[in-house]
Amino acid sequence: MARRSPGEGSITKRKDGRWQGSLQVDGRRVSVYGKTRTEVVTKLKALQKEVDEHHRLANPGKLTLGGYLRQWQEQRDIRAGTRARDERTAKHLAAWNDIPLAKITPFKVASFFSELKKATSPRTAFGVYRLLHKAFADSVNWGLLASNPLDAVACPRYQPEERSLWTPDQVQWFVAAMQNGQGGHYGGLFLFLLASGCRLGEALGLRWSDIDFKSGAVRIERQLTEVNGKHIEQAPKTKAGIRTIALPSFGLEALRREKEHATSVRVFVTEVGTTPLVSNLRRALHAICRRLGLPKIRVHDLRHLHLSMLAMANVPVKVAQQRAGHASAQMTMRVYVHLLGSEDRLAAEALERAIGPSCQVSREGGDLCCKT
Numbered sequence: 294m295a296r297r298s299p300g301e302g303s304i305t306k307r308k309d310g311r312w313q314g315s316l317q318v319d320g321r322r323v324s325v326y327g328k329t330r331t332e333v334v335t336k337l338k339a340l341q342k343e344v345d346e347h348h349r350l351a352n353p354g355k356l357t358l359g360g361y362l363r364q365w366q367e368q369r370d371i372r373a374g375t376r377a378r379d380e381r382t383a384k385h386l387a388a389w390n391d392i393p394l395a396k397i398t399p400f401k402v403a404s405f406f407s408e409l410k411k412a413t414s415p416r417t418a419f420g421v422y423r424l425l426h427k428a429f430a431d432s433v434n435w436g437l438l439a440s441n442p443l444d445a446v447a448c449p450r451y452q453p454e455e456r457s458l459w460t461p462d463q464v465q466w467f468v469a470a471m472q473n474g475q476g477g478h479y480g481g482l483f484l485f486l487l488a489s490g491c492r493l494g495e496a497l498g499l500r501w502s503d504i505d506f507k508s509g510a511v512r513i514e515r516q517l518t519e520v521n522g523k524h525i526e527q528a529p530k531t532k533a534g535i536r537t538i539a540l541p542s543f544g545l546e547a548l549r550r551e552k553e554h555a556t557s558v559r560v561f562v563t564e565v566g567t568t569p570l571v572s573n574l575r576r577a578l579h580a581i582c583r584r585l586g587l588p589k590i591r592v593h594d595l596r597h598l599h600l601s602m603l604a605m606a607n608v609p610v611k612v613a614q615q616r617a618g619h620a621s622a623q624m625t626m627r628v629y630v631h632l633l634g635s636e637d638r639l640a641a642e643a644l645e646r647a648i649g650p651s652c653q654v655s656r657e658g659g660d661l662c663c664k665t
Contacts, residue, residue: 304333311445316340326399326445340439356437358397359390365428373525374518382424385409385417394437399445410449419451458598461605463587468543470585479569479577481547482561483595488544490599490617493592494518495534497568498526499560504548510539511548513618517568524568534618600625 304314314333315324325336362383366376389397389405402425410418422443429441459467464487470476471484486496494516503512513536517524529535540548548560557566563573574592582589590598596617603613614625 304330304337306330307445309447313445323439325440326442336440356394357390358386358392358394361394361432361437362386362390362428365431372518372527372530373520377520379424382417382420385413385421386425394432397442399442402442403446406446406449415449415451416453418449422446422448457588458590458594458601459587461602464598464602466585467581467587470581472543472546475584476581477577478564479561479574480581481551482569482574483578483581483592484547485544485561486592486595487599488540488547489538490596490603491538492516492596492618493571493574495529495618497524497559497561500558501552501555501560502558504560506545506549508539509542509545510537512537519571522570529618531618531620533615533620536615536618538616 303316304312307313312327312330312333313324314327314337316337317323323340325333325340327333327336366379366383369376371379392401406418406422409421426441426443426448429438429443432438433441468484468487471480474480476483482496485491486493489496489511491499491513495513497517498515499511499513503514505511513529513534515526516529516534517526519525551560556562559568561569563569571592578592579589581587600613600617603616610622610625614622617625619625
């Protein structure tokens with residue numbers, strides 16, 4: 294067996310394929326975990342460096358998980374919607390709130406997730422894992438824990454549900470129905486979401502002063518986020534979210550109709566002038582789908598449909614990215630590839646269009662020739 298270098302401590306390979314290393318200082322043994330031996334060696338050396346510099350190992354004292362999570366959430370610089378979502382996720386950890394942070398081990402965490410997966414959905418277990426992993430990673434950075442217990446626990450598997458969007462014919466049927474007044478009070482909002490590709494919060498934050506009917510464009514500068522039944526006005530998530538969007542005629546016409554009975558500085562409001570709740574909009578769209586015989590979709594799927602139509606019209610990804618307000622083209626490209634196939638397929642289709650349908654390739658005398 295090769296001799297260990299200084300600072301490596303004791304290193305073994307676990308039955309699950311991961312590596313575990315431990316270091317003992319003043320009678321206290323601390324373990325770290327990693328996918329490779331090199332990763333564990335690096336973590337152990339970091340522990341040894343901490344001991345050499347501060348003459349101690351990380352120690353959370355009597356701080357409990359619940360107490361730590363509350364303090365962790367308070368100091369995070371995150372958006373209100375994200376904070377509310379994380380607070381809902383953290384409720385699944387309520388049974389662990391009184392457990393000392395120092396006593397949370399990978400084995401206990403693995404057992405917890407085993408039970409959580411039985412009691413909840415894969416999506417919930419996945420969300421709890423991500424939240425807890427981030428919280429523990431920060432505790433390591435702050436010197437409360439020597440290593441992240443979740444590094445030794447496999448992330449629960451979660452495969453997002455594949456959603457089917459409407460066909461082009463179904464989209465045309467929907468647009469015609471909305472234009473004929475079959476969408477009820479929120480028909481104009483749903484038509485605008487389809488025409489603009491805006492996020493729902495951006496549409497709800499839209500003011501009449503943001504619309505230039507002469508040029509046929511809208512300016513997106515803010516969004517409304519619903520938190521516990523109340524709406525908070527915020528800037529878009531990224532700088533890319535602040536943008537100007539040109540509307541097709543059916544989208545501009547929907548705004549003109551809304552203008553005829555405007556009662557608020559905001560474009561899309563309830564019949565009494567307040568901001569509509571997401572749950573009510575969801576029910577309204579599902580009711581429209583039932584009346585029109587269309588497959589049920591989410592309100593957010595209207596944004597996906599918008600990008601779908603851009604993809605099918607061969608609009609460049611960069612243009613679609615700017616229109617959607619994505620911070621990078623990666624998200625936009627995922628939509629395009631999902632709809633049209635791989636980038637390799639897109640390249641093949643581009644070559645076919647460049648050559649043209651009139652060019653027929655045949656083999657004569659062993660040589661390739663082009664007949665027009």
